[in-house]
Amino acid sequence: xxxxxxxxxxxxxxxxxxxxxxxxxxxxxVLSNIxxxxxxxxxxxxxxxxxxxxxxxxxxxxxxxxxxxxxALDGFSxxxxxxxxxxxxxxxxxxxxYMERYGSKSIYYALLxxxxxxxxxxxxxxxxxxxxLFLEVAAVASYALVAYGLKHxxxxxxxxxxxxxxxxxxxxxxxxxxxxxxxxxLSLRNIAYxxxxxxxxxxxxxxxxxxxMGFGLKAAIVPFHAWLPDAHPSAPAPISAMLSGVLIKVSxxxxxxxxxxxxxxxxxxxxxxxxxxxxxxxxxGAIIAFNQNDMKRMLAYSSISQIGYVILGIxxxxxxxxxxxxxxxxxxxxxxxxxxxxxxxxxxxTGTRALDKMGGLAKRMPITAATSAVASLSIAGxxxxxxxxxxxxxxxxxxxxxxxxxxxxxxxxxVITLWYYLVIQRRAFFGKINDVFANIKDAPFWMSVSMIFLxxxxxxxxxxxxxxxxxxxxxxxxxxxxxxxxxxxxxxx
Amino acid sequence: xxxxxxxxxxxxxxxxxxGLYCLLTMRNLIKLLIGVEIIAKGLSLALIxxxxxxxxxxxxxxxxxTFIVIEVAVVxxxxxxxxxxxxxxxxxxxxxxxxxxx
Amino acid sequence: xxLHILLLxxxxxxxxxxxxxxxxxxxxxxxxxxxxxxxxxxxxxxxPYIAVFEISVVAGLITVLFISTVALVKKExxxxxxxxxxxxxxxxxxxxxxIDIFVMKSLIGRLCVIKGPSPLGNFSQVFWKERTFDxxxxxxxxxxxxxAVIALFRKVNSDKDKDNHE
Numbered sequence: 107x108x109x110x111x112x113x114x115x116x117x118x119x120x121x122x123x124x125x126x127x128x129x130x131x132x133x134x135x136v137l138s139n140i141x142x143x144x145x146x147x148x149x150x151x152x153x154x155x156x157x158x159x160x161x162x163x164x165x166x167x168x169x170x171x172x173x174x175x176x177x178a179l180d181g182f183s184x185x186x187x188x189x190x191x192x193x194x195x196x197x198x199x200x201x202x203x204y205m206e207r208y209g210s211k212s213i214y215y216a217l218l219x220x221x222x223x224x225x226x227x228x229x230x231x232x233x234x235x236x237x238x239l240f241l242e243v244a245a246v247a248s249y250a251l252v253a254y255g256l257k258h259x260x261x262x263x264x265x266x267x268x269x270x271x272x273x274x275x276x277x278x279x280x281x282x283x284x285x286x287x288x289x290x291x292l293s294l295r296n297i298a299y300x301x302x303x304x305x306x307x308x309x310x311x312x313x314x315x316x317x318x319m320g321f322g323l324k325a326a327i328v329p330f331h332a333w334l335p336d337a338h339p340s341a342p343a344p345i346s347a348m349l350s351g352v353l354i355k356v357s358x359x360x361x362x363x364x365x366x367x368x369x370x371x372x373x374x375x376x377x378x379x380x381x382x383x384x385x386x387x388x389x390x391g392a393i394i395a396f397n398q399n400d401m402k403r404m405l406a407y408s409s410i411s412q413i414g415y416v417i418l419g420i421x422x423x424x425x426x427x428x429x430x431x432x433x434x435x436x437x438x439x440x441x442x443x444x445x446x447x448x449x450x451x452x453x454x455x456t457g458t459r460a461l462d463k464m465g466g467l468a469k470r471m472p473i474t475a476a477t478s479a480v481a482s483l484s485i486a487g488x489x490x491x492x493x494x495x496x497x498x499x500x501x502x503x504x505x506x507x508x509x510x511x512x513x514x515x516x517x518x519x520x521v522i523t524l525w526y527y528l529v530i531q532r533r534a535f536f537g538k539i540n541d542v543f544a545n546i547k548d549a550p551f552w553m554s555v556s557m558i559f560l561x562x563x564x565x566x567x568x569x570x571x572x573x574x575x576x577x578x579x580x581x582x583x584x585x586x587x588x589x590x591x592x593x594x595x596x597x598x599x
Numbered sequence: 600x601x602x603x604x605x606x607x608x609x610x611x612x613x614x615x616x617x618g619l620y621c622l623l624t625m626r627n628l629i630k631l632l633i634g635v636e637i638i639a640k641g642l643s644l645a646l647i648x649x650x651x652x653x654x655x656x657x658x659x660x661x662x663x664x665t666f667i668v669i670e671v672a673v674v675x676x677x678x679x680x681x682x683x684x685x686x687x688x689x690x691x692x693x694x695x696x697x698x699x700x701x
Numbered sequence: 702x703x704l705h706i707l708l709l710x711x712x713x714x715x716x717x718x719x720x721x722x723x724x725x726x727x728x729x730x731x732x733x734x735x736x737x738x739x740x741x742x743x744x745x746x747x748x749p750y751i752a753v754f755e756i757s758v759v760a761g762l763i764t765v766l767f768i769s770t771v772a773l774v775k776k777e778x779x780x781x782x783x784x785x786x787x788x789x790x791x792x793x794x795x796x797x798x799x800i801d802i803f804v805m806k807s808l809i810g811r812l813c814v815i816k817g818p819s820p821l822g823n824f825s826q827v828f829w830k831e832r833t834f835d836x837x838x839x840x841x842x843x844x845x846x847x848x849a850v851i852a853l854f855r856k857v858n859s860d861k862d863k864d865n866h867e
Contacts, residue, residue: 119848216848243838288812626782633767
């Protein structure tokens with residue numbers, strides 16, 4: 107039953123404040139992580155069924171006859187569910203030790219589970235307004251989670267994030283209203299059919315522009331990225347990993363891709379706009395990340411840059427481009443989450459995030475240093491780790507489509523990415539150790555477990571990438587490749 | 600009938616313009632939230648008037664109820680953040696919130 | 702029809718008043734009055750449920766939240782808004798209205814729409830049966846709002862001494 111993806115976290119989240127009154131630490135930790143583990147196993151189980159039952163693509167339609175809930179579990183949805191559940195499981199394990207000093211762990215886990223329920227709901231919805239509604243659920247939970255520490259920086263960052271995100275949601279809703287006005291229906295199938303019949307380019311163009319402004323802000327595409335470098339460093343480290351690893355991808359890129367590719371159809375004009383936005387994001391993110399002193403701020407700008415790669419791949423529209431974009435989305439979720447968790451471990455041990463105060467931490471924190479090295483090499487695109495393959499596929503797709511300029515910029519930005527990640531590694535982990543930190547210890551048990559889990563995933567998916575692409579990414583890209591005919595023919599309830 | 604729809608959309612555009620102007624130029628934190636409120640009024644007017652013109656008022660009502668619930672949650676969270684900011688900086692001026700730069 | 706236009710102009714006017722007034726209490730009350738006019742418009746558009754909901758929630762609950770927040774931050778000194786803004790605003794607004802009327806007039810008759818499936822039944826059937834998925838979302842957002850407020854107002858007791866020194 108696909109509804110368990112949404113109901114189980116929601117029910118657990120509603121029970122958590124009561125559980126928190128009984129037991130402050132043990133029960134919330136254990137129960138929340140059991141829920142996250144269950145979601146991960148259920149995703150893998152359901153995903154294998156969706157993929158095995160039909161070569162190519164397969165979708166399951168669930169709707170209770172008494173209720174009228176239409177959920178679609180096709181290749182793309184299952185792919186995004188896998189990303190969400192992998193990263194959220196690692197974050198849940200990490201939070202067992204990290205959130206000790208913030209207090210009120212039951213409320214934290216409740217908000218985290220609500221955010222995950224919102225993202226799952228967004229991914230499974232087939233109705234345009236439901237997509238908007240669950241987007242807001244995840245967003246409201248994230249406003250409170252960014253401001254969780256209640257210090258000055260975090261409140262300022264959360265307030266700016268809230269204001270900008272509210273404006274973006276307003277743009278999205280205006281576009282939904284205009285679509286409702288034209289096609290008199292909100293389900294993706296009727297909208298796709300309506301616009302295929304109507305042949306009104308200007309209305310679709312206007313709605314597309316509003317959607318790019320709205321979802322672009324949620325996905326932190328330049329020039330709508332201004333909230334991200336403030337919000338992601340100020341949040342607690344596991345929340346930074348969730349935001350940067352999953353939320354900007356689900357709220358921004360999944361919604362935009364689903365609507366642009368499955369409902370409107372990817373016209374050459376939209377494709378060009380997405381390509382240019384992607385390239386500008388890559389360059390701006392990579393260049394500003396250079397002279398940052400704060401470790402998490404550098405990671406935040408790097409997120410902007412890598413999201414540019416994903417937009418570049420998906421905006422291309424060719425099958426190889428979509429496969430490359432989706433694979434890079436998956437990889438980026440894993441290694442960016444790992445990098446943010448590493449920075450959280452460093453911050454918990456040394457008390458600082460400034461790179462010029464750190465040095466030589468590798469001797470005292472071996473596990474953190476090793477996983478950070480794996481993640482940095484992955485994101486910079488060093489073979490045989492997973493980042494290399496996804497960037498290679500995107501660049502090959504660009505060359506195949508004869509976009510040589512974009513391909514060159516993508517390769518150059520990859521070199522710049524390698525450079526500044528080596529800077530982080532050298533300044534933070536290698537070199538002479540600062541005397542202040544002579545007695546620090548490595549990360550506690552559960553934090554190390556979650557970091558090793560993500561690090562092993564990086565290595566495993568780097569070596570076994572053909573299997574991953576064939577079983578998880580290709581069904582997703584097949585769904586997207588059929589463009590609006592898919593929505594018209596297959597979303598029959 | 601579409602001329603009536605354009606009339607209502609004209610007023611919606613005016614309301615959204617007022618709200619965006621308020622967000623861009625006001626300095627008091629609570630005034631910024633009033634700007635978000637005005638945009639929300641414009642959006643509920645847009646939803647209901649679209650439903651009214653397309654003779655589909657029941658679905659539009661359901662959507663608008665859901666939207667008002669979302670708006671209450673966002674406003675409550677924003678006010679909680681504003682009260683906490685006031686406890687830290689003892690002022691409601693947005694020019695005092697410039698610590699994060701770069 | 703004329704009544705609709707007058708009421709809509711009243712809504713826009715009171716929203717304008719809400720941002721031009723300097724006192725925060727008067728702004729909140731002006732916003733509530735705009736809500737009341739908006740709900741009268743909704744009532745005239747055959748949407749009685751939304752009219753009631755709008756008055757009770759937006760003109761009631763949100764105004765109470767605003768006023769209680771203003772009461773909690775009472776000791777602040779006056780935040781000076783820039784005078785230039787208040788003078789420039791009518792100019793921009795009139796300009797925008799002119800462009801607005803222009804664009805809307807030029808679009809008349811050029812829009813073609815299609816008819817979709819219309820739901821049968823009364824409001825409660827549509828709300829509970831057709832949009833059931835929205836109800837799960839509404840439960841989610843209510844929980845999110847409640848937990849957000851609880852999380853932001855919790856007692857962080859390890860930093861009490863540090864806050865007293867600042």
